[in-house]
Amino acid sequence: MQRVRLLVFNAALGVLDYRVPEGMTIEFGSIVVAPLGPRQVLGVVWEPERLNTQEVPESKLRPLLGVMPAPPLSERLRRLIEWTADYYCAPLSSVARMALGSISALRGGGTTTEYRLTGVEPARLTPQRAAALDALQGEQGSIRELAELASVSDGVLRGMVGAGLLEAVTVDLDRPYPPARPEFAEPQLNDIQQHAADIFVEAVKDKKFAPFLLDGVTGSGKTECYFEAVAEAIRMERQVLVLLPEIALTENFLRRFEHRFGVPPVLWHSSLKSSERRRAWRAVSLGAAKVIVGARSALFLPYANLGLIVVDEAHEISFKQDDGVRYNARDVAVMRAKFEGIPIVLASATPALESMQLAEAGVYRKIDLPSRFGGATLPAINILDLREEAPERGRWIAPKLVEAMKDRLAKGEQSLLFLNRRGYAPLTLCRNCGYRFQCPNCTAWLVEHRFSKRLACHHCGHETPVPEACPDCGTGDCLVACGPGVERIADEVAEILPEARTALVTSDTMNTPAAIGEFVAMAENKAIDVIIGTQLVTKGYHFPDLTLVGVVDADLGLEGGDLRAGERTYQQIAQVAGRAGRGEKPGEVLIQTRHPEAAVIAALANGDRDAFYAAETEARRDAGAPPFGRWAAIIVSSEDQAEALSAARAIGGTAPNLPDMLVLGPAPAPLSLLRGRHRFRLLINARRSAELQKTLREWLDPLEFPRGVRVNIDIDPYSFV
Numbered sequence: 001m002q003r004v005r006l007l008v009f010n011a012a013l014g015v016l017d018y019r020v021p022e023g024m025t026i027e028f029g030s031i032v033v034a035p036l037g038p039r040q041v042l043g044v045v046w047e048p049e050r051l052n053t054q055e056v057p058e059s060k061l062r063p064l065l066g067v068m069p070a071p072p073l074s075e076r077l078r079r080l081i082e083w084t085a086d087y088y089c090a091p092l093s094s095v096a097r098m099a100l101g102s103i104s105a106l107r108g109g110g111t112t113t114e115y116r117l118t119g120v121e122p123a124r125l126t127p128q129r130a131a132a133l134d135a136l137q138g139e140q141g142s143i144r145e146l147a148e149l150a151s152v153s154d155g156v157l158r159g160m161v162g163a164g165l166l167e168a169v170t171v172d173l174d175r176p177y178p179p180a181r182p183e184f185a186e187p188q189l190n191d192i193q194q195h196a197a198d199i200f201v202e203a204v205k206d207k208k209f210a211p212f213l214l215d216g217v218t219g220s221g222k223t224e225c226y227f228e229a230v231a232e233a234i235r236m237e238r239q240v241l242v243l244l245p246e247i248a249l250t251e252n253f254l255r256r257f258e259h260r261f262g263v264p265p266v267l268w269h270s271s272l273k274s275s276e277r278r279r280a281w282r283a284v285s286l287g288a289a290k291v292i293v294g295a296r297s298a299l300f301l302p303y304a305n306l307g308l309i310v311v312d313e314a315h316e317i318s319f320k321q322d323d324g325v326r327y328n329a330r331d332v333a334v335m336r337a338k339f340e341g342i343p344i345v346l347a348s349a350t351p352a353l354e355s356m357q358l359a360e361a362g363v364y365r366k367i368d369l370p371s372r373f374g375g376a377t378l379p380a381i382n383i384l385d386l387r388e389e390a391p392e393r394g395r396w397i398a399p400k401l402v403e404a405m406k407d408r409l410a411k412g413e414q415s416l417l418f419l420n421r422r423g424y425a426p427l428t429l430c431r432n433c434g435y436r437f438q439c440p441n442c443t444a445w446l447v448e449h450r451f452s453k454r455l456a457c458h459h460c461g462h463e464t465p466v467p468e469a470c471p472d473c474g475t476g477d478c479l480v481a482c483g484p485g486v487e488r489i490a491d492e493v494a495e496i497l498p499e500a501r502t503a504l505v506t507s508d509t510m511n512t513p514a515a516i517g518e519f520v521a522m523a524e525n526k527a528i529d530v531i532i533g534t535q536l537v538t539k540g541y542h543f544p545d546l547t548l549v550g551v552v553d554a555d556l557g558l559e560g561g562d563l564r565a566g567e568r569t570y571q572q573i574a575q576v577a578g579r580a581g582r583g584e585k586p587g588e589v590l591i592q593t594r595h596p597e598a599a600v601i602a603a604l605a606n607g608d609r610d611a612f613y614a615a616e617t618e619a620r621r622d623a624g625a626p627p628f629g630r631w632a633a634i635i636v637s638s639e640d641q642a643e644a645l646s647a648a649r650a651i652g653g654t655a656p657n658l659p660d661m662l663v664l665g666p667a668p669a670p671l672s673l674l675r676g677r678h679r680f681r682l683l684i685n686a687r688r689s690a691e692l693q694k695t696l697r698e699w700l701d702p703l704e705f706p707r708g709v710r711v712n713i714d715i716d717p718y719s720f721v
Contacts, residue, residue: 006043011091015053019061029072033065069108089713090325098300105281109174116140182231184262200229203343210343216369218578238307245316251517268294296329314346320718350571354627379580379587396484416531419552423447425481435472460675505533538575544583554593633714634682641678648680660690671721
């Protein structure tokens with residue numbers, strides 16, 4: 001191979017050809033360093049017939065500079081990258097970049113220097129050093145990593161090294177992970193669980209593509225079933241990927257995994273330190289890491305010998321990436337399993353409607369776990385009609401729910417209140433002039449966070465202190481909080497049950513695995529009486545003494561223009577309801593609503609999931625919505641509103657007129673200003689038979705836009721804001 005075609009990790013550069021110098025050995029998938037003007041770029045050697053570019057004469061080819069000491073990307077992974085780029089209309093280089101989760105790992109093994117506390121504590125400390133000592137207990141990492149953890153400068157830590165408070169440690173970058181032991185703590189499964197586990201184990205042994213939908217009620221032991229397939233893959237010296245929708249679920253999963261296999265799995269998510277990512281990436285690519293648990297980005301790691309994929313909580317919308325490459329990790333995971341020729345298990349108590357349809361069509365094999373493990377029963381669900389059982393004035397919890405909470409507290413049992421709204425109140429206004437606090441960068445109200453005494457935008461992160469007076473009319477002591485967030489509910493619980501020990505569980509308060517681990521330990525040890533939380537508490541947790549769940553506002557998810565609102569609301573409430581009564585004590589769920597007649601609320605009250613799915617299926621069929629039709633969105637944005645509108649109109653004006661595709665818009669996005677950019681949207685509704693991606697490329701590729709305009713395509717969109 002004297003001439004090679006490179007996919008470089010810059011969409012603007014396209015595809016480049018180079019010459020292989022004498023003595024250099026490469027193969028397809030090799031990660032190489034190439035010259036580009038005065039710079040050096042990384043690229044992957046690709047099959048030339050699969051990448052179109054203008055042929056460069058041999059005499060003009062520059063030689064490659066070197067090959068990175070990392071395993072080549074496999075043919076199976078390259079085909080997955082191509083499929084993802086094609087299906088989601090994304091640049092091939094942007095998808096390929098996701099396979100290189102740690103650039104430093106490409107340089108090979110070796111050692112590095114990390115630092116840890118020595119245990120020395122002098123009598124006198126500066127405030128910065130004292131804060132660092134508190135924050136770095138049990139931590140080890142580079143100076144930069146530790147500085148970020150402690151929120152101090154690098155200079156403070158270097159001074160601590162000189163003072164003998166921190167010591168250097170030489171670390172092997174490729175030190176092995178302790179091996180998981182499949183026989184460590186084998187569970188006693190009931191007959192239904194054992195049947196499911198046997199099916200998964202046989203599929204792992206067969207080494208063929210086999211997609212399964214594991215549909216089990218909350219508390220039915222889905223994890224224990226697919227753990228047996230994980231154990232079989234470990235025995236066969238093959239790798240396993242378990243995808244979780246959120247980092248918040250990781251801590252609880254780690255505990256269960258370690259209890260079963262004796263050691264924790266290898267982690268992959270955005271909160272890892274750079275040294276941890278480097279070690280994990282190399283262990284994955286060399287086949288040394290056997291079980292990898294991670295967020296959606298773990299899907300594109302270069303596994304050496306993948307034997308099984310599990311997607312836990314497979315219905316979760318967190319698997320859909322809404323920026324960059326807008327892919328759905330659940331669906332791409334199925335394609336990875338297909339390219340790898342291995343089984344995949346999609347596990348959920350409330351499967352996505354698309355997954356249910358594929359199971360009905362026989363594409364997925366559906367495995368049911370219809371009852372809870374160990375004799376536990378599903379909770380009783382009751383509806384509180386807020387039109388008839390209104391809370392007291394100035395409060396948000398209905399009297400019946402208050403009485404139920406008091407009863408559980410008296411019995412020494414735990415309660416959970418769910419409201420999927422962070423902060424104290426979603427809107428703050430001036431009672432004197434009516435001024436409303438709005439984000440300067442987004443068309444969104446600022447949410448009051450009373451614990452941190454700030455007003456915050458949940459879309460762009462803008463924050464400002466709560467002012468003493470109205471910034472518009474200057475009147476003092478006039479600001480009014482409108483509506484409840486979880487912080488307000490927590491305050492109400494403190495008034496109603498002053499003796500109760502409470503925990504507030506949101507992404508603001510539980511933003512690290514350590515914080516989540518501490519919460520789980522306290523809840524399991526009955527150090528918490530009432531949990532108040534957002535969607536973080538809806539899934540994955542098993543607290544045997546939690547017997548009451550109260551849904552504060554079941555109608556919240558039904559608001560807005562989300563075309564999947566009914567399905568999402570059902571899944572969310574069913575999941576949080578599933579936290580109740582998972583032990584020996586029976587559970588109860590009280591759902592507060594102003595619309596008890598709504599189909600989703602009625603289905604929850606009657607425990608009739610099949611009826612809800614049937615009604616939702618027919619509604620989707622009538623609308624030509626997924627899975628019976630296709631959706632795609634085109635999002636046009638610019639810092640200049642007129643520029644964005646002009647570009648959106650240009651797209652709309654050149655829309656193809658096809659019998660199997662309907663183009664709606666352009667129209668201002670519901671969030672018409674987001675992070676300082678004005679936004680317009682077009683929505684495409686196409687039949688299943690339509691060549692949607694091809695049509696979009698032929699439609700948009702010839703169009704030219706000003707430099708400040710961004711045009712993003714979202715295939716199978718989940719967000720409509």
